[in-house]
Amino acid sequence: MKADTDTTARRPNQRPELAAIDDETMRSVLRKMHLIRKFEEAAEASYMRGLIHGTMHLSIGQEASAVGATLALMDEDYILSTHRGHGHCIAKGAEPARMFAEFFGKENGYCRGRGGSMHIADVDGGNLGANGIVGGGLPIAVGVGMSIKAQKLDRVAVVFFGDGASNEGAFHEALNMASIWKLPILFVCENNKYGMSMDIGRAMAVPNVADRAVAYAMPGVVVDGNDLPAVAAVAREAAERARAGGGPTLIECKTYRLRGHSKSDRNLYRTKEEIEDWRNRCPIRRLEAELVAHERFTPEVLMTIEEAAQAEIDTALDFAKASPDPDPKDLTRDVYAD
Amino acid sequence: MSTLTEAPVESAVRELTYAEAIREALAIAMEADERVFLFGEDVGVYGGAFGVSGDLVHRFGTERVIDTPISELGIAGAAVGAAITGMKPVLEIQFSDFVTLAMEQIVNQAAKIRFMFGGKAKVPMVVRLPGGSGTGAAAQHSQSLEAWFAHVPGLKVIQPSSPHDAKGMLLSAIDDPNPVLIFEHKLLYKTKGHVPEGDYRVPIGKAAVRREGRDLTIVGSSIMAVRAAAAAEKLAEEGIDAEVIDLRSLRPIDFDTIAASVRKTHRLMVVYEGVKTMGIGAEISAMIAESDVFDFLDAPIVRLGGAEVPLPYNPVLEKAAVPQEDDILTAARRLARGDA
Structure with a gap:
């Protein structure tokens, strides 16, 4: 629903993908993209200062695929995420404060400090978890799809995975089963060009992950993963098809992670020029520029949204720092359900 | 389902084979709870490689007795996904040896999800695993791998020896909110024993x-x-x-x-x-x-x-x-x- 003040309709020269997102939704999109970026920058800084004990995988530069692919989702829809999953969590509605608390290993983190960055989940919020195993979420998504179908629910599942995961056997098994059973799943590949250090061009014989969709008789769509309206449009169409019983779609978002694979990465496998080139294609700045060009938002309004996101992150970080640690006497709780 | 910890007393002794007892448990569970479904390779019209699912597909339909592609990793993961979103899957791994292809999902995912998520998810799935030697099936179809899984916190591992226990323990396993692996010895499938009618439970964790x-x-x-x-x-x-x-x-x-x-x-x-x-x-x-x-x-x-x-x-x-x-x-x- 568009508010009276919505400017979308009054801007005739926009591309349809951009016009499809009204102002209110766009504010939410921008807020989430900024939250993701600033969350990860703050996480990185906390790590440098020795405040975070474990590893993390940053998705800085990939915010458009996370937010775009989940834009058509309802609260009750599901996502399954990856080791590089902070963006997916925030996009699905997770609170940065409880995510930070999880990073810090605190009792009031999403997983009571038991999971950390690679296992953040918010089952009640439809986030069935990040995953430390490359491709681990793909077969699980099939079961989620079976569950949706068996319970006759009007839901879809979005499973994120990287280009590297598309070389796992789990990818083949999952896409095949999802297709033969016409399950309501969006397979969203965030192709950031590298599986750790291995260039996808050296790891895969076809040029696009989406080309593999042919083998499963499902639509395979390549989209500019740094173009939020484009990702959102592709995902919306796929979600509508899934809800209508049309089965799964493989969406490949071509994107780039601006940071290394993890903290051990010294960027020996790629050039500074390449990283710089992608830095100039920042999905957030690019979207903002387009919105300003079409007079949807003024730079001042955009600045306000960004500052509000930063304030939210600052507060969230304070919450995490002040949170209690788990008690070692609870070490073995929740290994089994009663 | 009513929960009885011991078998009801019966006047006549009814005998079933171990395979029939498992099938009866599956039927009782599926009858009582529509969240329960059986899936695996050739469990449908074929009736399962060892005949355990038998005619269940004709009684419950292809939506609840589901033939799957030969994709052990995929189906194990599918069981996990269905279990965390409200279903109660019972997965048959055709020969327990093939679970080696599904280790990732059982060990990294099913066993750990509840703990990793801070206790906010349950994984109520059952994996049925025909195992053991004595059928001339050689090195890749005859192993007894149960100890591997008994080493993994988050899993339950059971090995009933009689038709009575096979039925009662499988019903307990289906009701359990945790992933339970039931190792069924192939040589036991045709052994006969007293099996009470109806629903009864043999508890997990009790010798x-x-x-x-x-x-x-x-x-x-x-x-x-x-x-x-x-x-x-x-x-x-x-x-x-x-x-x-x-x-x-x-x-x-x-x-x-x-x-x-x-x-x-x-x-x-x-x-x-x-x-x-x-x-x-x-x-x-x-x-x-x-x-x-x-x-x-x-x-x-x-x-x-x-x-x-x-x-x-x-x-x-x-x-x-x-x-x-x-x-x-x-x-x-x-x-x-x-x-x-």
């Missing part, structure tokens, strides 16, 4: 004393519990009074029942089909050694396990690779009498 005795304790599960019980009858004729404990469940393990028995008999033998080293025998021996029960031992513990070899095809070699009734007899005589 059964199959025969009371004073001279030694023999612990085993699945077909080894059956062989131990048969051996004990022969030993009795020779004046050796063996107590036989059917372990039934490997994780959680019922150490109390074993401990109570060894306190009485002062001699322990553990029999298992899996490879001897680093197996069930090692764990039970260590539990005894670490506890005050150690002081009750009058002789070293005997482990009778599978040979350190991939299972051979030749039937003579195959039998030689896993404990048979005669092996139990020989070892028990030595242990009871202190023969060299």
Whole structure:
């Protein structure tokens, strides 16, 4: 629903993908993209200062695929995420404060400090978890799809995975089963060009992950993963098809992670020029520029949204720092359900 | 489903095979709860590679008895996904050996999700695994891998030895909010025994004393519990009074029942089909050694396990690779009498 003040309709020269997102939704999109970026920058800084004990995988530069692919989702829809999953969590509605608390290993983190960055989940919020195993979420998504179908629910599942995961056997098994059973799943590949250090061009014989969709008789769509309206449009169409019983779609978002694979990465496998080139294609700045060009938002309004996101992150970080640690006497709780 | 911990008393003794008992448990669970469904390779019209699912597809339809592609990793993951979103999947892995292809989903995902998520998810899935040797299926279709999974916190591992327990334990497993692996010995599928009608439960984590005795304790599960019980009858004729404990469940393990028995008999033998080293025998021996029960031992513990070899095809070699009734007899005589 568009508010009276919505400017979308009054801007005739926009591309349809951009016009499809009204102002209110766009504010939410921008807020989430900024939250993701600033969350990860703050996480990185906390790590440098020795405040975070474990590893993390940053998705800085990939915010458009996370937010775009989940834009058509309802609260009750599901996502399954990856080791590089902070963006997916925030996009699905997770609170940065409880995510930070999880990073810090605190009792009031999403997983009571038991999971950390690679296992953040918010089952009640439809986030069935990040995953430390490359491709681990793909077969699980099939079961989620079976569950949706068996319970006759009007839901879809979005499973994120990287280009590297598309070389796992789990990818083949999952896409095949999802297709033969016409399950309501969006397979969203965030192709950031590298599986750790291995260039996808050296790891895969076809040029696009989406080309593999042919083998499963499902639509395979390549989209500019740094173009939020484009990702959102592709995902919306796929979600509508899934809800209508049309089965799964493989969406490949071509994107780039601006940071290394993890903290051990010294960027020996790629050039500074390449990283710089992608830095100039920042999905957030690019979207903002387009919105300003079409007079949807003024730079001042955009600045306000960004500052509000930063304030939210600052507060969230304070919450995490002040949170209690788990008690070692609870070490073995929740290994089994009663 | 009503929950009965013991079988209802019946006037007439009804006998079913182990396979029929499992099928009956599946039917009862599916009848009672529409969240329960069975899936796996050839479980539909084929009726399962060992005939366990039988006619279930005709009774419950293809939406609830689902043939899957040959994708063990994929179907194990699908079970996880269905379980965390409100279903109660029962997955058949055609031969337990093929679970090697599904290890990732069972060990990294199913076992850990609840803990990793801070207790905010449940994974109520059952994996049925036909295993064991004796069918001439050779090294890749005959293994006993249950100890691998008993090493993983978050999983439950059970090994019923009788049709009665197979039905009652499977019903308990389906009701359990955790991932439960049920190892079904292929040689047991055609064995017959008393199986009560209707719904009853045999608890997970509780061993059964199959025969009371004073001279030694023999612990085993699945077909080894059956062989131990048969051996004990022969030993009795020779004046050796063996107590036989059917372990039934490997994780959680019922150490109390074993401990109570060894306190009485002062001699322990553990029999298992899996490879001897680093197996069930090692764990039970260590539990005894670490506890005050150690002081009750009058002789070293005997482990009778599978040979350190991939299972051979030749039937003579195959039998030689896993404990048979005669092996139990020989070892028990030595242990009871202190023969060299």
